[in-house]
Amino acid sequence: MAEPLLGVENLVRRFGGITATDNLSLEVAKGELHAIIGPNGAGKTTLISQLTGQLSPDSGTIRFAGRDVTRLPAWRRSALGLARSFQITSLLPDFTAADNVALAAQAHDGHSFYFWGNARKEKHLREAAHAALGRVGLGHRADTVVSKLSHGEQRELELAVALATGPQLLLLDEPMAGLGVAESARMVQLLQELRREFTIVLVEHDMEAVFALADRISVLVYGRVIACGAPDAIRANDEVKRAYLGEQHAVVGHGR
Amino acid sequence: MSFAFNARNAAAALLVAGLLLLPLYSSLSGNVFVLTLFTRIVIFALAAVSLNLIMGYGGMMSFGHAAYLGIGGYAVGILAFEGIGSGFIQWPVALLASALYALVIGALSLRTRGVYFIMITLAFAQMAYYVASSLARYGGDDGLTIYKRSNFAGLINLSSRVPFYYLCLACLFGGIYLIWRIVNSRFGLVVQGLRSNEARMQAIGFPATRYRLVCFVIAGTMCGLAGALLANNTDFVSPAAMYWTRSGDLMVMVILGGMGTLFGPVIGAIAYLVLEDVLSRCTEYWALIMGPLLLLIVLFGRGGIMGLLGRRGDG
Numbered sequence: 177m178a179e180p181l182l183g184v185e186n187l188v189r190r191f192g193g194i195t196a197t198d199n200l201s202l203e204v205a206k207g208e209l210h211a212i213i214g215p216n217g218a219g220k221t222t223l224i225s226q227l228t229g230q231l232s233p234d235s236g237t238i239r240f241a242g243r244d245v246t247r248l249p250a251w252r253r254s255a256l257g258l259a260r261s262f263q264i265t266s267l268l269p270d271f272t273a274a275d276n277v278a279l280a281a282q283a284h285d286g287h288s289f290y291f292w293g294n295a296r297k298e299k300h301l302r303e304a305a306h307a308a309l310g311r312v313g314l315g316h317r318a319d320t321v322v323s324k325l326s327h328g329e330q331r332e333l334e335l336a337v338a339l340a341t342g343p344q345l346l347l348l349d350e351p352m353a354g355l356g357v358a359e360s361a362r363m364v365q366l367l368q369e370l371r372r373e374f375t376i377v378l379v380e381h382d383m384e385a386v387f388a389l390a391d392r393i394s395v396l397v398y399g400r401v402i403a404c405g406a407p408d409a410i411r412a413n414d415e416v417k418r419a420y421l422g423e424q425h426a427v428v429g430h431g432r
Numbered sequence: 433m434s435f436a437f438n439a440r441n442a443a444a445a446l447l448v449a450g451l452l453l454l455p456l457y458s459s460l461s462g463n464v465f466v467l468t469l470f471t472r473i474v475i476f477a478l479a480a481v482s483l484n485l486i487m488g489y490g491g492m493m494s495f496g497h498a499a500y501l502g503i504g505g506y507a508v509g510i511l512a513f514e515g516i517g518s519g520f521i522q523w524p525v526a527l528l529a530s531a532l533y534a535l536v537i538g539a540l541s542l543r544t545r546g547v548y549f550i551m552i553t554l555a556f557a558q559m560a561y562y563v564a565s566s567l568a569r570y571g572g573d574d575g576l577t578i579y580k581r582s583n584f585a586g587l588i589n590l591s592s593r594v595p596f597y598y599l600c601l602a603c604l605f606g607g608i609y610l611i612w613r614i615v616n617s618r619f620g621l622v623v624q625g626l627r628s629n630e631a632r633m634q635a636i637g638f639p640a641t642r643y644r645l646v647c648f649v650i651a652g653t654m655c656g657l658a659g660a661l662l663a664n665n666t667d668f669v670s671p672a673a674m675y676w677t678r679s680g681d682l683m684v685m686v687i688l689g690g691m692g693t694l695f696g697p698v699i700g701a702i703a704y705l706v707l708e709d710v711l712s713r714c715t716e717y718w719a720l721i722m723g724p725l726l727l728l729i730v731l732f733g734r735g736g737i738m739g740l741l742g743r744r745g746d747g
Contacts (some may be wrong), residue, residue, distance in 0.1 A: 228635060254637035266635075268628040279625055283637035288618040289646065295618040341636055 179242060181206040181345055181375050182227070187236035189222060189399075196222040197233065198399035204345070209367075209376045211386045214396030215420065220379045221263055223396070224349050227377070228260045229253045241344060254283065257344030261334040261351055263379070267322045273333055274318040277305035280340035308336040312366060328359040335366070346376045352385060364388065387411070395419065439741040444695040447702075451601055455594045467593055473705045474600040475661045480685040480697035481607050482654035487683070488692035489615055490647045491627030495550045496537070496557030497682050500530045500652050502564055502674030504659020509576040509669040519582030519590075523660050530656025531649050533560070538648035542641050557674055564671040575670025582664055590664050600661050604698070607654050612694055614650070623647045687730055690738025699737050 182204040189197040196219040204210045212220055225231040227238060229250035238246045245253050268276050275296070281304040282288060282295065295301065309315050312332040317325060325333065331351060338346055351367070352360050364385050370376065371389065380386050386393065387407045394404040397419045403410055410416055451474065458467040479501060486492040507526035516522065541552045570576045581590040590596050614620045622643045625633045630640055663669045672678070681704065689700025707725070711718035733740040 230631065230635070249639070250631075250634040251637045251639045254635060260635055262632075262635075266629060266632045268625050268632060270628055271625065275621070279621060279633075280636040282618060282621070283633075288622045288638070288643065290618040291614050291620070292617055294616045295621050296616065298618075337632075337636060 178206070179239075180204055181241060182377070183237075183239040184227070185237045185239075187223070187226060187238065188234045189219075189226060189231065190234055196399050197226065197236075200236070200396075200399060200401055202394060202401060202404070204375060204377055206375055208391040209371045209378060209389055211378045211380060211390035211393045212396055213380065213383070213386055213393060218396040219399040220396055221349055222399075224260065224263075224347050224377075224379060227347055228258060251283075254341055257342065258347065259338035259341045259343035259345070260347040261331075261338050261349060263349040263353055265327070265330045265334060267330060267333060267337070269323040270321065272319050272321055273309060273314055273325065273329075273336075274302065274305045276322060276333060277308050277336050277340045278302055280337045281305060281308075281342075284340075284342050304340055308340040309333075311339060311369075312336045313362065328355050331355060331359075331363070332366075335370075339370075343374060346370070346374050347379075348376060349379045350381060351378070352380055352382045360385065440693070440695075440738060443699070443738075443741055447695055447698060448605070451604075455597055459594075464593075467597060469705070469709060471593075471597045471600055471665055472662075473702055474597070474604050475658050475665060476682070476685065476705060477698040477701035478600070478604045478607050478661070479655045479658040480682050480689070480701045481604065481611060482651045482658065483682050484686045484691060484693075484697040485611050485614070485651040485654070486648055487686055488690075488696070489611075489620065489627065490623045490644060490651075492542075492644060492648065493546075493550050493683075494541075494553040494648075494651075495676070495679050495683065496553035496555075496560075497651075497655055498676070498678035499533065499537075499557040499560040499674045500655035501659040501662055501678065502560060502669070502671065503530050503533055504656035504661075505663035505669035505673055506564060506567075506570070506576070506659075507656075508582060508660045508663040509578050510570055512578050512580060512582075513570060513576060517580050517583045519584045522582050523657070526660040527653050527656050530659070531653040534649040534652025535645070538645045538652075542644050542648065554676055554679070557679055558676055561671050561674045561676075564674065571670070573671060575668055575672070578663060578667045578669065581667065582660070596664070600665075603657055603661060607657075608694055608698070610654075615694075619643065619646070684726060688726060688736050690736035693735075693738040696736055696738040703737060 180203040184200060184202040187197050187200045188195065200223065214220055222231065226233050229248060233246065237244055240253065240256060240258060245256065278301045281301050285301065306315060306318060309318050312335050314329060314332050314336060317329060322330065322333065335351060352363055355363060360382065367389055378389065390407055392405060393407055393410045394401050395410060395416050402419060403413045403416050454470050455467060458464060483494065483497045486494055504526040507529050508522045511522045511525060537553065537556045541549055544552055565573050588595050588599060622638055626640050626644060634640055685700035685704045686697045688703055689698065690696030707722060708718065711721055729736065
């Protein structure tokens with residue numbers, strides 16, 4: 177088997193006494209859509225943050241596109257083609273949608289120590305921005321300030337920003353979070369299109385979406401991968417069932 | 433770029449016209465004092481404009497910006513004292529010294545954020561203040577009198593009021609123009625993006641610190657120029673120029689006028705210094721009126737005076 181695009185080995189991250197990522201190993205092959213599911217507090221976002229470099233692991237290695245990136249800062253990983261969308265929308269709220277995306281394109285178009293020319297008039301950056309906005313269906317909102325966009329539109333913009341960095345791998349942290357039914361359906365359709373071009377790691381709570389989209393699913397519980405496989409195998413896995421039901425049981429048990 | 437007619441742009445245009453015509457008014461009315469006052473105001477406006485670049489556009493709350501006033505001033509003063517009177521040497525040295533200071537201080541301070549950044553920039557400026565106080569050869573605490581203004585080989589006579597005023601004004605307008613270009617450039621967008629959401633900017637591939645540092649150095653250098661002008665204006669430089677209250681004055685000017693607007697700091701500098709002048713002539717307890725007044729403007733006029741003039745414009 178060829179080397180995976182993303183390889184995680186024995187990753188550990190602790191917060192005080194809590195081990196949020198517990199000796200976790202994971203492989204994502206080029207071209208696949210790999211979903212990561214797990215109950216709340218399983219350490220999904222912590223994992224994503226280590227993959228993108230916002231958090232550094234206590235031990236273990238992360239390899240991306242044949243390089244050890246474990247100690248690289250976020251911006252360097254982005255330059256290598258790792259893009260993320262945030263679970264809690266994280267955009268530049270006082271910039272327009274087009275500015276947000278154009279800046280992402282600008283970040284991957286050489287350095288930005290240009291002090292004189294008007295960056296908003298750089299044609300190729302604007303065109304890249306409009307192309308990415310068009311892909312996620314936000315073309316008509318290009319000149320709207322982000323803080324005036326609806327939540328659903330901001331979720332879509334998150335995706336457009338990630339696309340504009342020219343990624344090899346998209347790490348999507350709950351792109352459906354907080355979306356309505358119609359918006360969710362649109363997002364699923366969008367992801368169906370994107371998966372043909374990009375390798376995607378998808379963290380998502382919407383099980384219907386996950387089972388419809390994923391090539392493989394990893395189930396995370398207490399920072400460990402307890403199962404990894406095709407959707408059908410995961411659905412049939414006893415340990416997974418127990419983890420989900422067990423957690424529910426535990427919640428009821430502790431909740432007086 | 434379209435210049436829509438709105439209150440902000442009208443104010444900026446009025447401001448530019450007023451400052452340009454001021455010497456005319458001064459000579460027609462025979463009021464020399466107003467020209468002296470406004471020379472000082474224009475110099476402080478340049479300092480405030482430079483602070484606004486890092487504070488307003490870059491989100492870096494530097495509480496040590498007056499250090500550059502002192503460094504620029506001492507560069508001129510010390511060179512003059514040592515017999516080097518040429519402005520062609522004094523001023524580049526003033527700019528270079530300020531840039532170098534900004535580079536070192538910035539590289540250290542920009543590792544921190546928020547309150548820590550405020551405190552560390554303040555601490556460094558106070559250090560500069562005490563260093564200047566200990567320069568016994570150059571007057572120490574008492575400061576250094578500059579007997580001869582910078583000599584520009586007959587190109588311009590700084591001892592002559594009106595030309596000197598216009599030189600200061602040209603520096604101010606030049607600074608504002610430079611900042612206007614920067615703010616809309618690639619670099620400017622990155623710096624403003626970092627103010628807005630640093631984690632996001634890192635995630636899309638921008639190394640935050642080096643962009644911030646360059647911005648910090650540009651602002652420091654520009655303020656060093658204000659320092660050189662100020663020393664020439666007062667024929668004197670002393671450690672007081674970099675005392676922390678001076679840094680506070682500059683911050684108030686920026687906030688009062690409107691952070692992150694091109695002409696806001698100029699309006700802030702005018703409002704602050706004119707108010708100080710008028711009130712201090714009425715009563716010796718002028719600070720008692722000035723304080724609450726500033727508080728009210730900041731509390732109720734979000735975005736300072738520019739904010740009161742309406743929403744975003746080109747001004």
